[in-house]
Amino acid sequence: MKNTISHRVADFLKNFPPFTFLNQKDIEILSEQISIIYKEKDSVIFAENEETHSCFYVVHKGAVALRKGQKNDILDMCDEGDIFGLRPLIANENYKMEARTYEESILYAIPIAIFRPYALENKDVGNFLIQSFASNTRNPYSKSHRGKLYGETLAGEILDTDTKLLDIQPVKYSKKIVTCSSITTAKAIAEIMTKKNVGAVLVVEDKLPIGIITDKDLRNKIVTGEYPITTSASLIMTSPVITYPKKLTTTQAQMAMMKSNISHICLTKDGTPNTKAVGILSKHDVMVSLGNNPAVLIKAVKRAKKYKEIKPIRASIMQLLQGYLDQNIPISLTSKIITELNDVCIQQVIEIALKKMSTPPPAKFAWLAMGSQGRSEQLLQTDQDNALVYEDVSEELKEKTKKYFLELATHVNKGLFEIGYDYCPAEMMASNPKWCLSLDEWKKLVHHWITNTGKDEVLLSFIFFDYSLTYGDNEIVNNLSDYILEDIKANPVFYLHLVSGALQSPSPTGFFREFLLEQDGANKDFFDIKRRALMPLSDAARVLILSHAVKSISNTPERFEKLAELEPQNKELYLACSYSYRALLKFRTKQGLLHNDSGQYIALGDLTKLEKIKLKSTFKTIKEIQEIISIRFNPSNIL
Known part of the structure; x- marks a missing residue:
């Protein structure tokens, strides 16, 4: 007889990550071990610094607020389908924040011991859990969390090791081999190459490759007069032939040609000159194979x-x-x-x-x-x-x-x-x-912006100073950059206007962590990822890097990384901002390529639950970095 309750649980979970990465049978087996918990509004599920539970949680109905510190500030809000309390699965330490129901809620408690094998065996599940756990920290790939399931990742990003890089695909080669014997004359070889429209002829003996003659050989040895056109192939061929197996990648082929300074490679059955040739690979073939290299x-x-x-x-x-x-x-x-x-x-x-x-x-x-x-x-x-x-x-x-x-x-x-x-x-x-x-003239214009701090001047500064x-x-550029830094230093009021401008970017989310969408115009009900997510971070990075008088670094993530060096006390936040910006830029780029536009306006209805979670996880740094510059520079001092 079917367990009706567990099947209802399974039907719910299958719609939300990481359970979407499991097959239906595994979800049903897991659901039989899940406990259903009812909590009234304002009930504590676990407290800050409390020892970890033997399970993590999924919100079925209601909402759970994650809070931290003496002020009990809400750091995150979990609603239907969200998971929380992952610390016992990832890190062996007490909870770092409190989980309290924001409204009457029904939760699913999933036993760690039962679920752990799925996280270890299924990389998609493991990757999602790492991201979800880390999104409650400033940096989703901070050193303390990265690699807990699968080891170190590259440049803070999880790579799909099953995919093939663009230039390590098997190279395409010509199977139509043009051959001659060692006694064939140079004149005859030139005629064969012209007729067959090839750039190389393989010299064979008993069907095995013993040498190769290319159009370059004919130019260098025959056309120059070094040898007469009646010379036999044995005297002008390159020997021994450099051979490789036919399962050669594009990169290997390119490296082989560069290493031996050759333009053609002979491919044989076993990769040695002792077996029959199966193909000829030219430098042109490699270039074609590389395509978008x-x-x-x-x-x-x-x-x-x-x-x-x-x-x-x-x-x-x-x-x-x-x-x-x-x-x-x-x-x-x-x-x-x-x-x-x-x-x-x-x-x-x-x-x-x-x-x-x-x-x-x-x-x-x-x-x-x-x-x-x-x-x-x-x-x-x-x-x-x-x-x-x-x-x-x-x-x-x-x-x-x-x-x-x-x-x-x-x-x-x-x-x-x-x-x-x-x-x-x-x-x-x-x-x-x-x-x-x-x-x-540029210096005079910049000085006008700096000393006449209207809205337009600040906006132009934002664009031009990048x-x-x-x-x-x-040298001209360095001269201009030095002037800008000196003029800003001499006019500190302008800097406060820059700070004020950097704090004007609209928030990405509102009450209950809901995305704030455009209210009117052609992009009504779309999320503006440029204005609400990317700009607040780029504006903050610009303001902070200028305060340190650093020039020649205009890239936003690199600015944050430099700031992490200059201000070790804020290193974690700055690196989190760098990560968040890159993640947002990648998200926007993917959306732009998908819809063949700039990627600025996103239809949330087209996003999966996982994509929304990833997007929201990058927003935490925006509030914190704006608080940093607001407190540090206090733009309210502007008269």
């Missing part, structure tokens, strides 16, 4: 002579980004690679634009990326945010120099548009005379 894409970009030739490469960069995300490559590494590729594309656009100009630049200049691109966080193709700064020139050359760089910037902005970057709606581009200035050099003279 960053090195290949960079070479392709640098070969481009026209803007339109870069656009399909940009599409390949987006495919590479999708591949990295699919394979859970750490977002820190992904950001660096994609940013480097984006920068190369922009640099090549500038190179092409310079060739369109009738004369070389009349002065040194620097092309600046601003906003998210300046922070190396623009993974998706959004609109342009850029500026141009050139060295100061004599009075009589000012007008001519300005005209030149405006014309150059117009070419560049047009080129960027052609490869996929939309024009900035606010015209914050170098082709706008406002953003194409000499070094002295600039980075994409192309041109680094």
